[in-house]
Amino acid sequence: MKISITVTLKKDVLDPQGNTIKKALENMNFKNINDIRQGKYFEIDIDEKNEKKAREKAEEMCKKLLANLVIEDYKIIGQQ
């Protein structure tokens, strides 16, 4: 089963990369951008047919490695 996960910085944490990209886009005449937050996207193919179990495993991976919970949030956004 393939699980998709995004990891982004927590709401109140400074996102230097997002800021720089926003400024660059504005410089290129893309107006009306309120905010940009960037993050990481993972696709994990787990050898597990049970959806609940696969999600649990993915959850554990997020907590233990993929996300740094001090500054980042993760979201399991889908499976197939």
Next chain:
Amino acid sequence: MNSSVVIFPGSNCDRDMAVALKKFGFKNNMVWHDDIDLPKSDLVVLPGGFSYGDHLRSGSIASKSKIIQSVIKFAKSGGLLLGICNGFQILTETELLPGVLLRNKFSEFICKNVFVKINNTENNYFKKIKKNVLELHIAHNEGNYFCSNIQMKEIVDNNQIALSYCDKNGEINEKSNPNGSSKNIAAILNKEKNILGMMPHPERMIDKYLSGDDGVIFFENLLNNLK
């Protein structure tokens, strides 16, 4: 000879490059990224550093800056355009050079001396150069050169590989590859051979008290070829 060094927000080898160019006899101008026009130049340099913090992809945001259109025009008309380190990354992002520089194979920043072999001397950068192996310095996080098979065939067929990482005897092998670059590539030229992108920093090796002085050979030779 007139040279221009472009300063992007986050460039940090701009001064070092200007110092080197002046030392070897160039009359150098510093050019701000927000400017539209380039001063009259025999050589334009995109220096190393972390333009725009290396955000998104190294060199990507710099490749969209205002000055770049003039830089492209200058290069397309045959002017000598040299990109060092982050400058090399900007050149691939503007597609003036093929390929891309990925994260180092062991995904850590590397700062050390390396040896490079000169593969192509039929250009203004390396013509008549005194040595065929130079000891230069690298300092980068993303220097792992990569391109498609089709691009690689073209690069090889057109003799575009300028420098390859090697050992001190000039042997090109896996052990002498510091960052995982395809074919040990340290520098490439465009087809016309007037644009050079290289990861090593010759401007950090311009006297014997530094980590080495093979940069002297590079700059002196370049100036002589332009005279």
Next chain:
Amino acid sequence: MVNEKIAVDHGLKKTEFKEICKLLKRVPNITELGLFSAMWNEHCSYKSSKIHLKKLPTSGKKVIQGPGENAGVIDIEDDDAIVFKIESHNHPSFIEPYQGAATGVGGIMRDVFTMGARPIANLNSIHFGSTQHKKTKNLLRGVVRGIGGYGNCMGIPTIGGQTCFDESYNGNILVNAMTVGLVKKNKIFYSKASGINKPVIYVGSKTGRDGIHGASMASAVFDDQIEEKKPTVQVGDPFTEKLLLEACLELMADDSIISIQDMGAAGLTSSSVEMASKGKLGIELYLDKVPCRESNMTPYEIMLSESQERMLIILENGKEDKAKKIFDKWHLDFAIIGKTTKSNKIEIFFNKNKVADVPIEFLSDKAPEYDRKWKKTKLPIKNKLNKNIYKNLKIEDVLIKILASPNICSKEWIWQQYDHTVMGDTIQKPGGDAGVVRIHGTNKAIATTVDSSAGYCFAHPLTGGKQVVCESWRNLVSVGAKPIAITNCLNFGNPEKENNMGEFVECLGGISEACKFLDYPIVSGNVSFYNETKDKGIKPTPSIGGVGLLKDYKKMVSISLKKAENIVLLIGKTEGHVDQSVFAKEILNQKKGPPPEINLFNEKNNGETVLKLINEGYVKSAHDVSVGGALIAITKMCITGNMGININKPKSLVNFFEYFFGEDQGRYLIEIEKKDIEKAKSILEKNSVYFSEFGITQEKNIVLKDSLNVTIEKLDKANKLWLTKYMDS
């Protein structure tokens, strides 16, 4: 409203809260309480350390600015001055190693360029728990990446440092970062405000809810939204800091700035209060003008935020437009957020309401000062070892085992991740005794080193304190630099415990004594207390950052042996002091006994004479003999120079192992060509320096008749591979 419990949640003592109410003649509101908790905490007020710090030698012929400013300033002749400081970022680095270390590096660089200096070198001293501890590897990796990530992006070379492992840091790692900057003597900027009705300018990044202390998040302030408003770790943005550096230096080129201060710990609170306090002025702030990253920030949050890459400037009237243009050019926020007043108070407004009104002196001069109880550490008695324990040892095995031990092994894996050559003036890279960078465009160079000796300090704080200053001095001498001054980062446990406080007082006593004797004053520094977890404190760890001057960089020497058939002299007397040595700990598994004794007269005399020999041009390479002893020192000289040596059999009666691995102080190894040896010896004799011929250099192998014959390659491998293997495993 605010009460005693909320004050205690803010880290204030009950007595301190009473004192605040007495001073104000009322109960402070929550914003005011925030100001007090920030200014009265240990970090800003130095309340436990102040009375002891006053005893340190802080002045001298070369000192332009001692402690009390953003950084210390020393004279390096002509119109050049060096600005430097070391600072800790221990706790944040343990919570989030990458960001903690990165923001530590960013903070110390701001302290230096706030004074008008362009940073020219970074160094660091990092201490981790046992290599067996499960957290150590990730913490090390994160910290190293963080230091590199920030310094590399700024384009400032990281030219030196030290890395130590000891189980006392298992729950409290240390990350101390040092920056050295260059400034013209007539262009130094200070934080003292002057003049009334001058605009107060905020520049740099926007303010977010970063780093508002967990302890100060009282439940009264936040109710149902507590999760959302959780305190967040500061994230460093070196790109913005690089822009801030360039923008500040551009504005500093003329005389628009009256005073400038970076917003570090306790952000806007401490910067505004300190500037006003030094200038004996008042200050008015309008917090709605502060550029904020997030919506609905309260005055309390704005005043206490520790968002990075921000500065507070007091500008001359009429210069606002010019200054704004510069910050616009660099895409940085610029806002006029207040003005200086003659009220001697800090008055804070938010949406036209006055939200705080406190006399400046209540926050600064009236902050508490404690003379805490402390306990003396007795000099431990010598650990009497039965000489039989040496019987089964083979010198080659011992040598290799020590070379590959965590505290002695090569740290190349670490410093290769730091850009140490950017700026084009690094003439001595990490791995030697001190890093050296040239003063651009001159014949001068600056040597700099950072040292600590927690093992010695733990065994006997007074001796340890002296030793670490001497070690710093020796490292500078070894490259041919004249030591000028130091900065110190004092990492200790809980000052409310008598033994920890005693360690602090006595280490400081030792530091002070050595600095006075060596004319090596302290010009800046910081104190980091409460390095303890679950009651277990760290070993006392003062980190000393030293700076010295080479008038002619061409005379610099390194540790690499240069040529075969040269004579290596061992300067200083070898008594074979093994207690507290690496040999005792790694090989004999002994932890008892006193650290090696420090003889300040010999230190000074030996060092000055070695410096003389270097300046005469007689010394081809030099290395101070420190941890590991003489055999480890010579091995490092052999490895870096890819040369061998034939070592003379020691004539002294000292036991073989004690002779080669003892850590007696005040010693150096120097390489001299045969043609110069008599001249060199006569200088040594004239100055009554004890020395002996240690060996003769050769092309290959370290040889010691009948006991050792080993290739340099084998030793190099043992030394270099350990850390790489450890990190890969």
